[in-house]
Amino acid sequence: MKKLIKGTPAANGNAEGIAHVITKEEDYEHFKEGEILVVRITDPTMTIIMNKASGIICDIGGIGSHPAIIARELGIPCIVNTKSGTKIIKTGTKIYLDATKGDVYAVD
Amino acid sequence: MPWIDQILDSFGNAISASDSAGWSPFNPFLLFPYYAKPWMDKLWTAYEKSQEKGFAPADLTKCFLGPLFLRQGISEIMFFSKICDYDKEKTTKILNWFNDILVSKCTEDPYGFNSTKILTKEDVAYLLKMFPFRPVEESEAKEAGKLIHACEELSWSYYFDWIYWQCFEIYGPYELPNNRKLLLRAFTDLAPGELWPHAKGFEPSTVYIYTIYENTDIKLDFWSHVITRDSLPQKMTHLMIIEHGKIFTTKEQLVELRKKIEIAAVMQGKRLAELSFEDLKTREITTRHYAFRDLFKKLELDWKPTSEILKTVKGKQLVNYKFPSSFETQEKKKEFWKKLHDPSDPFFPTELKNA
Numbered sequence: 001m002k003k004l005i006k007g008t009p010a011a012n013g014n015a016e017g018i019a020h021v022i023t024k025e026e027d028y029e030h031f032k033e034g035e036i037l038v039v040r041i042t043d044p045t046m047t048i049i050m051n052k053a054s055g056i057i058c059d060i061g062g063i064g065s066h067p068a069i070i071a072r073e074l075g076i077p078c079i080v081n082t083k084s085g086t087k088i089i090k091t092g093t094k095i096y097l098d099a100t101k102g103d104v105y106a107v108d
Numbered sequence: 109m110p111w112i113d114q115i116l117d118s119f120g121n122a123i124s125a126s127d128s129a130g131w132s133p134f135n136p137f138l139l140f141p142y143y144a145k146p147w148m149d150k151l152w153t154a155y156e157k158s159q160e161k162g163f164a165p166a167d168l169t170k171c172f173l174g175p176l177f178l179r180q181g182i183s184e185i186m187f188f189s190k191i192c193d194y195d196k197e198k199t200t201k202i203l204n205w206f207n208d209i210l211v212s213k214c215t216e217d218p219y220g221f222n223s224t225k226i227l228t229k230e231d232v233a234y235l236l237k238m239f240p241f242r243p244v245e246e247s248e249a250k251e252a253g254k255l256i257h258a259c260e261e262l263s264w265s266y267y268f269d270w271i272y273w274q275c276f277e278i279y280g281p282y283e284l285p286n287n288r289k290l291l292l293r294a295f296t297d298l299a300p301g302e303l304w305p306h307a308k309g310f311e312p313s314t315v316y317i318y319t320i321y322e323n324t325d326i327k328l329d330f331w332s333h334v335i336t337r338d339s340l341p342q343k344m345t346h347l348m349i350i351e352h353g354k355i356f357t358t359k360e361q362l363v364e365l366r367k368k369i370e371i372a373a374v375m376q377g378k379r380l381a382e383l384s385f386e387d388l389k390t391r392e393i394t395t396r397h398y399a400f401r402d403l404f405k406k407l408e409l410d411w412k413p414t415s416e417i418l419k420t421v422k423g424k425q426l427v428n429y430k431f432p433s434s435f436e437t438q439e440k441k442k443e444f445w446k447k448l449h450d451p452s453d454p455f456f457p458t459e460l461k462n463a
Binding site for chain 2: 011012013025041043044045046047048050051058060061062063064065066069070072073074075076080081
């Protein structure tokens with residue numbers, strides 16, 4: 001597997017799934033159950049898609065930021081502070097998220 | 109260690125785990141410089157009134173939902189007072205007053221190093237005896253996690269993610285037998301019609317979510333954030349949900365409520381996102397006043413912001429100060445934020461002084 005990006009581990013665990021990069025609200029309706037949410041940072045308008053996600057990757061944020069808190073409640077892995085996850089990860093890519101180490105890989 | 113040093117230490121732990129770049133819809137510290145003086149004056153008036161009326165700190169604990177409110181209130185008072193070089197004697201009296209209320213309400217770990225507790229062991233035993241906690245499988249625990257999430261997002265979108273303390277509190281973790289821990293989540297004002305007219309009459313206006321976990325390292329920080337390395341749904345053993353006074357007995361009730369709150373959170377998030385910058389600034393000040401309304405009402409003060417305080421931000425941009433975005437270590441980040449707030453430390457960027 002090729003490592004795509006590294007960030008700060010915020011909620012432990014692993015997930016493998018299809019990445020879905022969200023940069024505008026128009027992207028929300030296409031988000032599918034079980035996809036891995038890739039965003040700059042989460043906000044309340046993303047409540048429903050976050051509840052569908054199997055993992056969360058954010059460009060910014062710390063281990064005390066909202067996506068981290070929420071991911072722990074949801075029991076899904078989360079990495080924050082990747083700096084450029086939304087640019088490097090492409091929607092539709094199958095990825096493996098190792099939130100214990102903060103690494104994201106492309107799955108061949 | 110003096111109490112101020114303790115609370116600064118706990119605050120420093122929490123804020124060093126945060127990222128100011130993520131604060132939304134804007135960094136509130138960059139708005140505070142405009143209205144610090146009139147806000148401190150309002151708090152001083154409140155303090156004087158409480159003394160005049162002879163209210164002891166314990167008489168005022170009910171004006172604050174939980175310790176989080178008081179902790180955050182104290183940290184902000186420190187910051188506001190440094191912005192406007194507020195009279196030191198008055199600042200000390202206000203801070204000590206809030207601290208006295210906090211330690212009246214929360215006798216164990218009042219500054220939130222690991223917990224947010226206001227109940228005694230006997231209270232907890234009574235609660236467990238009287239309320240029908242249901243054992244849950246992981247699938248229902250995950251649904252509970254989604255409901256908790258939706259309630260939090262709705263709170264943040266009504267009150268900004270930095271003034272939600274009178275709507276949302278988490279208490280615990282209370283230690284139970286067999287290596288279990290209890291968290292009590294209270295969402296107490298999900299229909300703030302005075303702030304958002306469309307929210308008047310929204311049901312449920314209150315949701316309580318009580319959860320028991322086993323074999324977990326859960327702690328609560330200064331902001332009552334749940335800190336754990338575990339997946340909470342995997343560790344959840346029991347659950348109780350009370351919606352507007354009604355106790356849930358089935359998973360289906362939980363799912364139905366979750367869907368309702370999710371939609372409300374998304375719609376409210378959109379309303380917040382669509383506000384103009386002028387509206388956001390006014391709303392920030394109004395929401396802060398609203399948070400303290402129970403205190404102001406008890407002291408027979410008008411809780412609503414004056415036109416004078418609202419004018420301080422009219423037409424203004426956020427002050428031009430860039431918070432450091434990276435630090436060599438988390439410890440250095442913690443020290444920066446502590447120094448910024450510490451009333452005894454002269455460090456304070458001139459850009460953040462009275463605007």
